Amino acid sequence: MELHFKDGAFSKLKNKKRFVSIAIIAATAAILCAILPGPLGGLKYYPVKHQIAPLKSVLPKWPSRNDSLLQFASIEFQDRLFGPESIEFDPQGNGPYTGLGDGRIVRWMPDRGWETFALSSINWNREECDNGDDPRRRVRNEHVCGRPLGLRFDPRSGDLYIADSYYGLLVVGPKGGIARPLVSEVEGIPIKFANDLDVHPNGSVYFTDTSTRWNRRLHHMVIVEGENTGRLLRYDPNTGNAVVVLRGLAFANGVQLASDQSFLLVVETTNCRVLKLWLKGNLTGTLEVFADLPGYPDNVRINDKGQFWVAIDCCRNRIQEIMSSTPWLKSLVFRVPVPLSWIMYVVGEKMYSVAALFDKRGRLLRRLEDREARIVKLISEVYEKDGKIWFGTVVHDQITSFILP
Template identity: 40%
Template sequence: MFNQTKPNSYPTFFIIINIIVNFNDNHFLFSSHRTQQPSSFLFPVLLCAAMGRGLGVVLVLLAVYCGLDPFQHSPIAHFPDFEVKRVDMPAWSEVPTDQDKHNLLQKSEIKFANQVQGPESIAFDPLGRGPYTGLADGTIVFWNGHSWLHFAYTSPNRSEICNPIASATPFSYVKNEHICGRPLGLRFDKKTGDLYIADAYFGLLKVGPEGGLATSLVTEAEGIPLRFTNDVDVDTEGNVYFTESSALYPRRNFLQLVFSGDDSGRVLKYNLATKETTVLVRNIQFPNGISLSKDGSFFVFCEGVVGRLRKYWLKGEKAGTSEILAILPGYPDNVRVNEDGDFWVALHSRRYMYAYYNGIYPKMRKIILKLPIPIKIHYLLQIGGRQHAAVIRYSPEGKLLQILEDSEGKVVKAVSEVEEKDGKLWMGSVLMPFVAVYNLK
């Protein structure tokens, strides 16, 4: 997130200018040679030498500034143990090139503008009511057809610092979200009406149809605390599947997680009857969305940094194994199954060569990250210069069936999730203050 203070470049600029001016004054304007009149030939030579020396000083100072980062503008300046790993990128030739040349997502309707801050996940209850969504202030709200109502919250430590802020943005709450909670993935149990919640800081939780304070179910696995719980799904047999994006980085440092290539992510299962938690897949680079198949024989989950959709078999001869289902044209957030059994994948952004080479060359990536460049600039370089939107529908076999885009980000940006209901796509975004709705018919 951009929760870091925007750096002020003016002090550095004036320091460099003052040094250059003083250097030139001392060596040329006030030297003993000033009393002598240079010849018409010598004057341009001296001028060029002065300019060359001044440029050399600028380059030296710039190199020193970049190397020392005295104002700690680097996105990893406050992470002394920051390490980078090679991202398991597919070959560039394997990346799909499919596009929506008509930018159909620009026909989407923007709903609830500035009424909801950072609605990552969209859910409808077993009676079809909603949507429900989790917000940046740590609450889960419900649309009753006329207005948003408070439904639930995840943190038992809520206080006045968690109250909604006037003229807020999704980033206004980042500094307190470890206290107030940050609900991300939401899923209803269609039998009981219970809502399962993946909260980035408070782990896996559940709240009944009446709402209120959610009950904590899982906060650690194998003795390791959940650091960044992300998404969740529940089957008909009393099992809850969820992802932990990292065991090292919390959500408020998700960009450092992306830049590091950290592979401490896990996919887990919680059994409601035995209350046991099992790690199904480990050592994943930013596992994100998760969704069971229509028949419950497998689930798919997104590898956020790698840009893949992976299938994990729950039944049959391959039970307990996983395989690549699809290489994606970008970096995914959540994934949701529709009534036909297809999977809608929300891409945070498409792939670009800058991010690709940064992924496969970790040493180069770390050198770049050490430069005193604001984290927002690194983020924009990673996503190709501007926020945009893409959602893709895949078959259960991994075939790309449909792609919808707003490549210019004119209407829809940074989609986190796509929920298909009654011929419409409901799109949430963890970074935006609205919900977008696209009519498929």
Template identity: 40%
Template sequence: MGLNLILSFVFVAFVAWYLATDPLKLSIVSNFPDYDPHYLAPPPFNPVLNFSRDNRNKLQATDVKSKGEFVGPENIAFDPRGRGPYTGVSDGRIIRWDGPELGWITFATTATNRSEICDYGNPAEEKPEYEQICGRPLGLRFHKKTGELYIADSYLGLMKVGPEGGVAEPVVTELDGVPFKLINNLDIDENDIIYFTDSSRKYTRRQVFIAMLEGDNTGRLLKHDPATKKTSVLLDGLRFPNGVRVSQDGTFLVFAETRMCRLWRYWLKGPKAGTSDIFVEYLPGVPDNLGRNERGEFWVPLHSLRTNLEMYIGVLPWIRQAIVRLPLAQKQLFKLFLPKPHAVVLRYSSEGKLLEILEDQTGQKVHSLCDAQEHDGKLYLGSVNAPQLGVYALSSSTEEI
């Protein structure tokens, strides 16, 4: 046996030992000894190549607002009086647009111990290391009867604040004595029942990349009854459930299972009440929050298009195990999977039929979208990591596929 062959064998053995043991604790999963990547079957076809495209790039007509004033307008809402938009941003505030003279004002906060450490510098930048202190409001939904704003704070749980804002108060922060780790989105039905998603019982928002790479299936769809103060589990074993919207007639709700790139329907009324089925399968990208218009149609923004690496590495858990053991930061690893900037919003009927596709294929105006809310003929576009809000005039989009 030649020296080069011996050295190659020793090197391979060393790398295998290092990736298996992480002796220096430099990997992103060094604090997660139970990290266990799951087998994830790939789609039967490439969904990116099998959907119609908006070759006119209609989202390039988006009006970009407030660039650099804040970061991460995750979810967008308007109150029962039509004021807004409201959005939660990365420094832990819920802010409201009060017109060109006043601009954005602070409407509410979720953290009771908020300090100036949470405040943006100039320019505004994320401070993910302080999210647990400052709060990170994600889902927002106004109660139409009371005017109260309900908030899904990723770290602090389900909260609410009165019509005039202030410091939010907790509604539910745990289930069966176990605090929530990643509350994400919510909606409220005509009977005042709150439906919300618990994306993971294992990981926090700062660890989303790890959860996605693992294929974590500890997510849940929950409901909370304010009258009885009872919280119950509707569905369990989900891979990162996210946006949720109740249908126009209240007979069902739709929610996104982000890691599996699909939408579920959970029946609330009728002969199928209490059961669930797939609403839309094999989306071409990663869904986040959901919007619904007055016609009962659903807006589905895609944070990014799927990639071959993401789709087909799911069948090889050992490769994902090796990747997370590398002595690299999460941002560095994320770049391996990061697709090029792109923006996609899909519009579906209440029966799950695709009606319209809006894109910015270059990502020059908008990209990494996580919300699309229709209001007064405009589509308000949010992003969990972009320093801007987008406003797209729907009058410039009249064609259906």
């Protein structure tokens, strides 16, 4: 028997089949997402909602001019510098010093080249910690060898304070050696991800613990979740104790005191902003937003004029804004069984580095960038000294410099 369908009935049947096919594909994808580990390697994570200033409110305050001056920067050091993060000079002006991915703090000596100044872990050994020619070893063994991120000299004593991601707050004398542990936990909670620090003239040290959930090796999870377990801590050398100054920070990162110590800046990377904590005057204890940014900030450093350089991975987009306010969508996206690099490329698009200079009131004074990433790529810190800017480029294993025009 031959069946004959009217045009309308056939169209309805075809639409029904299409709907069923889509439903089957969606159900299969959901099952695969539930079964397969996904790009996060089976890690259990719990995305949360967090608020960042909308780009439409930030960009009008951000100059649109793009002169890409940083394309004229110079790569100073590249060979065997695996993961230089923070840049520092000692009280005598020697340096730069920087912390590496193999657990060493090294310094540049013009007559001798790079030499090991200090180790952040007593467990450091050549077999497990020496990178050789394979920088991937720095990640595999950094929990043993240490991962020095923040570096600051105390100008009075010449001691170097170190924020080591795995070993907490450390200190080493002017002659270097193996650093001495100072703080590894605060209020009974271990320091899981020490990141940056600054030394107050009274000797106390302010430093950040990026997350109480994730360590440095899994730092991307802090942003993926949007969690806010980061802390700002303060160590008192007179008592040997440390206290929590701020809690509830979303990826607590760079720290910088004002030149008169009236306030302190702390970077909140996930929320794309820099916060100001007043330490003196009528506003003591008050926390306010210093600057909302178009991208993800890392460290903040002061220059000799009392202005602040912020290293920014630029720029965030509308997709990232939507995901920050819809954790269920983020949860779904990061369970799709494709390589994490694919997702990050789609979500993050092409990122480039920006060095932004602010005055003490949070007003933008200058913007330096290299949009094509010809020279400067993913900077972690901007350090100005005698009209010359130094960049720690943690991912691309180089230290770059730029002469301010």
